[in-house]
Amino acid sequence: xxxxxxxxxxxxxxxxxxxxxxxxxxxxxxxxxxxxxxxxxxxxxxxxxxxxxxxxxxxxxxxxxxxxxxxxxxxxxxxxxxxxxxxxxxxxxxxxxxxxxxxxxxxxxxxxxxxxxxxxxxxxxxxxxxxxxxxxxxxxxxxxxxxxxxxxxxxxxxxxxxxxxxxxxxxxxxxxxxxxxxxxxxxxxxxxxxxxxxxxxxxxxxxxxxxxxxxxxxxxxxxxxxxxxxxxxxxxxxxxxxxxxxxxxxxxxxxxxxxxxxxxxxxxxxxxxxxxxxxxxxxxxxxxxxxxxxxxxxxxxxxxxxxxxxxxxxxxxxxxxxxxxxxxxxxxxxxxxxxxxxxxxxxxxxxxxxxxxxxxxxxxxxxxxxxxxxxxxxxxxxxxxxxxxxxxxxxxxxxxxxxxxxxxxxxxxxxxxxxx
Amino acid sequence: xxxxxxxxxxxxxxxxxxxxxxxxxxxxxxxxxxxxxxxxxxxxxxxxxxxxxxxxxxxxxxxxxxxxxxxxxxxxxxxxxxxxxxxxxxxxxxxxxxxxxxxxxxxxxxxxxxxxxxxxxxxxxxxxxxxxxxxxxxxxxxxxxxxxxxxxxxxxxxxxxxxxxxxxxxxxxxxxxxxxxxxxxxxxxxxxxxxxxxxxxxxxxxxxxxxxxxxxxxxxxxxxxxxxxxxxxxxxxxxxxxxxxxxxxxxxxxxxxxxxxxxxxxxxxxxxxxxxxxxxxxxxxxxxxxxxxxxxxxxxxxxxxxxxxxxxxxxxxxxxxxxxxxxxxxxxxxxxxxxxxxxxxxxxxxxxxxxxxxxxxxxxxxxxxxxxxxxxxxxxxxxxxxxxxxxxxxxxxxxxxxxxxxxxxxxxxxxxxxxxxxxxxxxxxxxxxxxx
Numbered sequence: 001x002x003x004x005x006x007x008x009x010x011x012x013x014x015x016x017x018x019x020x021x022x023x024x025x026x027x028x029x030x031x032x033x034x035x036x037x038x039x040x041x042x043x044x045x046x047x048x049x050x051x052x053x054x055x056x057x058x059x060x061x062x063x064x065x066x067x068x069x070x071x072x073x074x075x076x077x078x079x080x081x082x083x084x085x086x087x088x089x090x091x092x093x094x095x096x097x098x099x100x101x102x103x104x105x106x107x108x109x110x111x112x113x114x115x116x117x118x119x120x121x122x123x124x125x126x127x128x129x130x131x132x133x134x135x136x137x138x139x140x141x142x143x144x145x146x147x148x149x150x151x152x153x154x155x156x157x158x159x160x161x162x163x164x165x166x167x168x169x170x171x172x173x174x175x176x177x178x179x180x181x182x183x184x185x186x187x188x189x190x191x192x193x194x195x196x197x198x199x200x201x202x203x204x205x206x207x208x209x210x211x212x213x214x215x216x217x218x219x220x221x222x223x224x225x226x227x228x229x230x231x232x233x234x235x236x237x238x239x240x241x242x243x244x245x246x247x248x249x250x251x252x253x254x255x256x257x258x259x260x261x262x263x264x265x266x267x268x269x270x271x272x273x274x275x276x277x278x279x280x281x282x283x284x285x286x287x288x289x290x291x292x293x294x295x296x297x298x299x300x301x302x303x304x305x306x307x308x309x310x311x312x313x314x315x316x317x318x319x320x321x322x323x324x325x326x327x328x329x330x331x332x333x334x335x336x337x338x339x340x341x342x343x344x345x346x347x348x349x350x351x352x353x354x355x356x357x358x359x360x361x362x363x364x365x366x367x368x369x370x371x372x373x374x375x376x377x378x379x380x381x382x383x384x385x386x387x388x389x390x391x392x393x394x395x396x397x398x399x400x401x402x403x404x405x406x407x408x409x410x411x412x413x414x415x416x417x418x419x420x
Numbered sequence: 421x422x423x424x425x426x427x428x429x430x431x432x433x434x435x436x437x438x439x440x441x442x443x444x445x446x447x448x449x450x451x452x453x454x455x456x457x458x459x460x461x462x463x464x465x466x467x468x469x470x471x472x473x474x475x476x477x478x479x480x481x482x483x484x485x486x487x488x489x490x491x492x493x494x495x496x497x498x499x500x501x502x503x504x505x506x507x508x509x510x511x512x513x514x515x516x517x518x519x520x521x522x523x524x525x526x527x528x529x530x531x532x533x534x535x536x537x538x539x540x541x542x543x544x545x546x547x548x549x550x551x552x553x554x555x556x557x558x559x560x561x562x563x564x565x566x567x568x569x570x571x572x573x574x575x576x577x578x579x580x581x582x583x584x585x586x587x588x589x590x591x592x593x594x595x596x597x598x599x600x601x602x603x604x605x606x607x608x609x610x611x612x613x614x615x616x617x618x619x620x621x622x623x624x625x626x627x628x629x630x631x632x633x634x635x636x637x638x639x640x641x642x643x644x645x646x647x648x649x650x651x652x653x654x655x656x657x658x659x660x661x662x663x664x665x666x667x668x669x670x671x672x673x674x675x676x677x678x679x680x681x682x683x684x685x686x687x688x689x690x691x692x693x694x695x696x697x698x699x700x701x702x703x704x705x706x707x708x709x710x711x712x713x714x715x716x717x718x719x720x721x722x723x724x725x726x727x728x729x730x731x732x733x734x735x736x737x738x739x740x741x742x743x744x745x746x747x748x749x750x751x752x753x754x755x756x757x758x759x760x761x762x763x764x765x766x767x768x769x770x771x772x773x774x775x776x777x778x779x780x781x782x783x784x785x786x787x788x789x790x791x792x793x794x795x796x797x798x799x800x801x802x803x804x805x806x807x808x809x810x811x812x813x814x815x816x817x818x819x820x821x822x823x824x825x826x827x828x829x830x831x832x833x834x835x836x837x838x839x840x841x842x843x844x845x846x847x848x849x850x851x852x853x854x855x856x
Contacts, residue, residue: 105701105736106670109511109634109662219672273660341498363475363494391573395491402490405507406599410635410660413513413521 045245058234068275252334305351367412482615503664516787518664552651628735639767664772674820683708694794719814728767779851
């Protein structure tokens with residue numbers, strides 16, 4: 001067995017109980033997220049939307065995939081009442097905090113995939129309240145798209161409680177099917193995935209109650225038509241409210257992605273993945289001649305003092321300035337030409353024109369076709385003090401490169417809505 | 421004795437070395453390792469790690485995976501230690517219900533003389549004369565991995581291995597299937613043969629948990645199920661997509677009694693998938709889940725049934741596939757067409773990730789074809805039932821006789837499109853997956 005190590009600790013404090021979910025821990029949201037989370041709705045739907053949403057009956061959450069961690073930016077009063085949480089405990093957190101040990105893992109995967117593929121999903125799910133008690137809900141998720149750029153602006157998750165029903169009612173519903181289980185799957189693909197058709201392929205599942213031993217022993221719980229309608233009605237109300245208020249800011253949304261809204265280089269699932277990398281880096285698109293920046297991490301913005309819209313679309317050399325060594329720049333250009341990675345140290349300038357020594361690493365990133373699609377460049381302020389947890393600066397840069405390579409390659413594998 | 425000629429996959433740059441390694445070449449053997457220093461990651465071995473959380477001042481859960489494993493991997497790439505750049509290999513999702521993943525990789529398979537593999541014995545003693553991981557160069561090692569003491573995980577960039585210490589080592593796979601493809605070699609100096617035991621399986625599960633991503637999966641191939649090297653190792657890599665097997669429907673095995681004895685582990689049958697298998701989930705602790713699965717594997721080992729194991733969903737779901745492909749191949753029972761693709765269905769292929777050697781196979785890959793290939797791997801229904809009964813006997817599980825559930829063969833019908841039985845009643849976007 002390994003000896004005890006004296007080293008900076010990294011990690012994890014384990015919860016001693018196993019079946020209860022994370023709800024017993026009262027963590028506050030990461031302070032750096034506070035402003036983006038609070039601004040998320042107002043920026044697109046104006047300050048008045050919160051009040052309007054509060055008037056909609058029902059339990060629902062709104063999340064923002066563009067903020068790191070894909071956090072909740074709105075929770076309805078009905079949701080808070082149902083779950084027992086307060087607004088502060090929920091804002092800025094990711095929706096998985098309501099899952100727990102008995103939540104079906106395959107359902108969790110379905111939700112993850114629906115988010116990734118930016119589509120609607122309706123599924124029964126076992127969730128946990130703040131007090132640790134489990135309850136079944138019909139979970140109805142749908143994206144809203146910005147009309148102008150075609151990207152997902154927010155996801156909305158409507159939740160309708162599914163109460164326990166008596167056995168005879170349940171077997172009435174089940175009567176039409178034979179015994180045996182599988183999963184009932186109806187997939188009607190959206191119009192922009194037309195390059196391959198997914199047939200609608202029912203595989204029948206039937207829940208057979210093995211014993212009456214509590215909710216967690218239930219494999220699944222079916223929602224009635226009424227409950228599904230309730231979910232759809234709430235979804236429609238939320239959607240029309242959001243659509244209406246989005247007109248006030250001009251950043252209009254819709255439930256459908258406009259197919260002409262340009263194929264963006266970066267779809268929201270890639271943004272979500274990149275958002276997990278907590279270091280300064282940018283992604284440049286090399287398929288366009290001026291090599292514009294198509295993604296910039298929050299840490300990059302903090303380091304350089306620019307805001308996101310000042311950076312996106314800009315060519316990648318703008319951090320250089322009068323005293324930046326031309327030879328070093330040449331070295332970088334040569335590496336790009338040769339399709340190699342390169343590590344250099346160069347003088348860069350922030351927005352306020354103050355300079356800093358940048359430990360800079362750039363590397364080509366291929367997508368699923370095997371061809372180079374982006375370059376990732378990682379910046380590190382030589383003088384910045386940070387908790388490195390035992391890793392050298394160079395290793396930390398390589399970690400960014402690795403994570404980006406995996407994300408870009410995986411997420412470009414299937415014909416998604418934003419395709420390269 | 422059944423023997424197959426096969427061209428093995430090269431996992432290490434030292435695998436094909438004709439002459440034996442000498443000391444002083446910085447290998448992983450007793451000659452060099454104890455006096456070496458390697459990066460060390462010690463996970464919190466104390467409590468149930470699946471419900472852990474982190475404070476504001478600690479690194480996020482993806483430290484181990486992103487900052488450490490992938491960083492080291494990228495470093496080895498830049499040092500030219502891999503036989504090819506896997507990210508330059510074209511890959512795609514095959515259109516279909518399950519989304520099988522195909523990759524065109526001509527470099528993975530060697531052009532050399534095939535070697536002989538004994539394939540009808542799942543348990544074979546370790547042979548130090550053959551290639552094993554102590555012969556690997558230390559540059560191929562990314563880090564040592566093991567349980568630390570104390571309540572927190574920690575990392576040391578350079579820690580002495582020490583005498584009398586047999587570390588668990590994470591090394592690169594020089595013929596990677598995907599970015600980040602590594603090998604986990606428990607107790608490397610102990611020269612364990614390729615066989616599952618409770619401790620090593622638990623270690624593998626811990627690694628899945630530490631990685632903290634449902635897309636970082638571990639796999640195990642027994643001998644006879646396309647393990648290349650008879651030295652205990654697991655494989656792992658990162659693919660940010662669901663594997664087809666993870667999408668397949670499952671049916672919970674109703675338990676008459678024994679559920680509580682096994683720490684709440686739930687076992688299901690895999691349905692509507694070309695390879696029959698069992699799915700293990702849950703458990704009140706990681707160790708409970710690990711013990712049930714490792715007992716099942718050991719039962720198969722003792723009954724000489726080759727198998728593959730997939731650890732997915734950050735250690736929450738484990739798939740066990742008994743298989744018989746190698747035997748069929750040796751008996752000449754596999755069709756020539758399938759043999760020509762030279763796909764050896766090990767755990768990744770069975771899970772739905774196919775590495776194809778020929779461009780023609782890659783371009784013409786269809787879900788039907790993948791299905792047909794994998795169906796050759798599966799045990800027949802009758803044989804699977806037998807094996808399942810062995811396993812349940814070994815773990816002390818009694819299946820409930822309450823329901824008479826007939827498992828239908830759904831192979832032929834699974835690709836036919838038919839009109840949706842239920843339409844989503846809401847007038848939202850048509851892209852709608854209704855799952856009940």
